[in-house]
Amino acid sequence: MVRIIDIAEKANVSPGTVSKILKGTYTGSSETKDRVLKIAKELGYKPNLLASSLRSKKSKIIALIVPEITVPFFPELSRGVEDEARENDYNVILCSSNNDPVLEAKYLESLERRWVDGIIFSRITGDTFKERIPRLLANKMKMVFVDRVPSENDLPIARVEINNEKEAYKATEFLIRLGHRDIACITGPLNTRIAQQRLEGYRKALKDNNLPIRGEFIVEGTFKLDSGFKAVNILLDRNIPFTAIFACNDLMAIGAIKALRKRNLRIPEDISIVGFDGIPLSEYIEPSLTTVVQPIYEMGRTAAKLLLEGIKSGVEPKDHIILEAKVEVRESTKEL
Amino acid sequence: MVRIIDIAEKANVSPGTVSKILKGTYTGSSETKDRVLKIAKELGYKPNLLASSLRSKKSKIIALIVPEITVPFFPELSRGVEDEARENDYNVILCSSNNDPVLEAKYLESLERRWVDGIIFSRITGDTFKERIPRLLANKMKMVFVDRVPSENDLPIARVEINNEKEAYKATEFLIRLGHRDIACITGPLNTRIAQQRLEGYRKALKDNNLPIRGEFIVEGTFKLDSGFKAVNILLDRNIPFTAIFACNDLMAIGAIKALRKRNLRIPEDISIVGFDGIPLSEYIEPSLTTVVQPIYEMGRTAAKLLLEGIKSGVEPKDHIILEAKVEVRESTKEL
DNA sequence: CTGAAAGCGCTTACAG
DNA sequence: CTGAAAGCGCTTACAG
Numbered sequence: 001m002v003r004i005i006d007i008a009e010k011a012n013v014s015p016g017t018v019s020k021i022l023k024g025t026y027t028g029s030s031e032t033k034d035r036v037l038k039i040a041k042e043l044g045y046k047p048n049l050l051a052s053s054l055r056s057k058k059s060k061i062i063a064l065i066v067p068e069i070t071v072p073f074f075p076e077l078s079r080g081v082e083d084e085a086r087e088n089d090y091n092v093i094l095c096s097s098n099n100d101p102v103l104e105a106k107y108l109e110s111l112e113r114r115w116v117d118g119i120i121f122s123r124i125t126g127d128t129f130k131e132r133i134p135r136l137l138a139n140k141m142k143m144v145f146v147d148r149v150p151s152e153n154d155l156p157i158a159r160v161e162i163n164n165e166k167e168a169y170k171a172t173e174f175l176i177r178l179g180h181r182d183i184a185c186i187t188g189p190l191n192t193r194i195a196q197q198r199l200e201g202y203r204k205a206l207k208d209n210n211l212p213i214r215g216e217f218i219v220e221g222t223f224k225l226d227s228g229f230k231a232v233n234i235l236l237d238r239n240i241p242f243t244a245i246f247a248c249n250d251l252m253a254i255g256a257i258k259a260l261r262k263r264n265l266r267i268p269e270d271i272s273i274v275g276f277d278g279i280p281l282s283e284y285i286e287p288s289l290t291t292v293v294q295p296i297y298e299m300g301r302t303a304a305k306l307l308l309e310g311i312k313s314g315v316e317p318k319d320h321i322i323l324e325a326k327v328e329v330r331e332s333t334k335e336l
Numbered sequence: 337m338v339r340i341i342d343i344a345e346k347a348n349v350s351p352g353t354v355s356k357i358l359k360g361t362y363t364g365s366s367e368t369k370d371r372v373l374k375i376a377k378e379l380g381y382k383p384n385l386l387a388s389s390l391r392s393k394k395s396k397i398i399a400l401i402v403p404e405i406t407v408p409f410f411p412e413l414s415r416g417v418e419d420e421a422r423e424n425d426y427n428v429i430l431c432s433s434n435n436d437p438v439l440e441a442k443y444l445e446s447l448e449r450r451w452v453d454g455i456i457f458s459r460i461t462g463d464t465f466k467e468r469i470p471r472l473l474a475n476k477m478k479m480v481f482v483d484r485v486p487s488e489n490d491l492p493i494a495r496v497e498i499n500n501e502k503e504a505y506k507a508t509e510f511l512i513r514l515g516h517r518d519i520a521c522i523t524g525p526l527n528t529r530i531a532q533q534r535l536e537g538y539r540k541a542l543k544d545n546n547l548p549i550r551g552e553f554i555v556e557g558t559f560k561l562d563s564g565f566k567a568v569n570i571l572l573d574r575n576i577p578f579t580a581i582f583a584c585n586d587l588m589a590i591g592a593i594k595a596l597r598k599r600n601l602r603i604p605e606d607i608s609i610v611g612f613d614g615i616p617l618s619e620y621i622e623p624s625l626t627t628v629v630q631p632i633y634e635m636g637r638t639a640a641k642l643l644l645e646g647i648k649s650g651v652e653p654k655d656h657i658i659l660e661a662k663v664e665v666r667e668s669t670k671e672l
Numbered sequence: 673c674t675g676a677a678a679g680c681g682c683t684t685a686c687a688g
Numbered sequence: 689c690t691g692a693a694a695g696c697g698c699t700t701a702c703a704g
Contacts, residue, residue, distance in 0.1 A: 003681060003682085004683095014690070014691045014692070015681090015682080015683090015692095016683075016684075016693090017691070019683060020684095020690095023683085026689095027689065028689055028690070032690095046448060047681090048449065048451065048681055049449045049451070050390045050450070050680085053696095054384075054386045054387055054682075054683095054697070054698085055681080055684080056684090056696085057696075064430075069411040070411045070616070075405040076406055078405055078430065082430065086443075091446055091447075093428065093430075094428055094429075095418075095427075106422065110385075110427055113384065114385045225619075229620070258622060280561060281617070284565070284591055284594050285590070285622070286593065286594060286621070288594075339697060339698085340697070341697080351698080351699090352675060352676080352677090353673095356674095356699090356700095362673095363673065364673055364674070365673090383697090384697055384698070386696085386697080387680090387696070387697035387699090388697075388699070390681070390698075390699095391679075391697080391699045391700080392680085392699060393680075674703105674704085675703090675704085676703085677700100677703100678700090678701090679698100679699090680696105680697105680700105682695100683694105684694090684696105687691090687693095688689105688690085688691085688692095
């Protein structure tokens, strides 16, 4: 492998000069500059990032920690992060924590040893957050939280999210406007804030429209396919009639539709259903799903942008960015 | 940050000794060993991977290059890779090439500079393969190809795949056994080998059963949702009656179902459909999809295992592993 | 068996 | 403006 010193010898300058020329911080004659660049090209020089990282203390790597890369929301988010990173000559280490605090800790440990320049988190368990994050921040690690962000009060950190409560409110209100009064809700796992917030939006919408909030209409899910399926069975077995469902993500909505069909209920004739996320698939299932479309790719991209700005400036990012979602009306909902 | 030299001073030994003790290659007294380990723990020592990588020429990073992380097959594959990597103290850099040779080249370039220990590829464009891969191999870079692997003849490289032709044959034959004779095929992009192989399996199955291979029954897709949708419209517009479809992946099957429904065709009463991949969703769509279930997670895990063995032993892996898939019968197919 | 020393390939204060 | 030198924090031949 060609090294800086090889170029330096051939060009009769010092390695330091070559380094400066290659990084563009050189201020000398353009003759020298051109000559060095030409030789570098001829020799096929490729900087050794390991060496430059060690010296400069910048690894040019960021990490993305997600709860579960197989949930379609996250690959889309990941794409946004990756695109922004690549355009800035950063690589992305993917950490799918599987919602497991042990794995999460293991990943953070390795990222710290690796001196990654920054971390984008979606969802971090309470324990990890309380113990590890403050220490990382104290060590000047740059961090941005996205989608599943911790509570505002805890720490002054950067966040990129949507207003989950407001968007869930919009989704529920949309059903109310269609004339539905008996609206069930399949929530996400209630140990996550986004699940709580979406549930709260549902509740507020009912309340503001003078509809009762009934515990029998609410079932907790996991954001995964099977939990939507199970939730519908639980709801139906309660024998309390409802005409619409607000599922707090698209995957659960898909599972719910499956269960409704199995019980010979038609959508939207018998039951209207609204999802949340707007994954590409939501348009292609049968019937196509009315859902709250989040700007997922943009969330990832924005989070990465904030993080990289923080890394470059050396200033811990603290922005709180709230992106807009919108209810996309498709075939799964119908006026009552 | 605590460094090896800090431990060495406190323990009155040389940094070299500390290094050896920490890596477990120390052969001296267990008294010294215990003392050093105790001090390391007390000080909260964390090895700087940047430094050890530079010296040892092992970055403890592998990369995974996939054509498109948003296609559900790949997150599942990625999980397998990640789990195996993590258990061996490796991190994974994710590179979603978007099937773009320019991005692919850019990623390879950065991975080379970063001295990653190895690369797992799924799909690489022809140009990249011919130009860059041999050079990387010559530089002792370890590589394993998975799923979308290049042709056998090109280079002696490690491969993990299923027998796409055989599995497609099985899928088609399953439809034939149900009595279908007019079977359409929605292929993947025919510039990929897996798409060609699956098409070939379809053809062979027809041929072996003395059914004609009709060009009007074959439409090329892209492995994405919308292409299945479009393909069905093309097929129906050709006005040549068929009773079954073999879609060369599940996403296209889902798109196809959508299009069939829009044209008021019932599944499986009017048209039977078989997919390929066995993504979790295939079980939850309506009707649930009969499909060729690949061991996706295991493919990723196996590829990572091969790669890590190669890295540890220093021997370029060359195994060719073929995993088994199976036709899972669900609701989307029916006897004619 | 242990330690001193060199070195991985860069970058960066610092001196001239 | 340029170059010599030190140093990032490890690991590893090598000498004792």
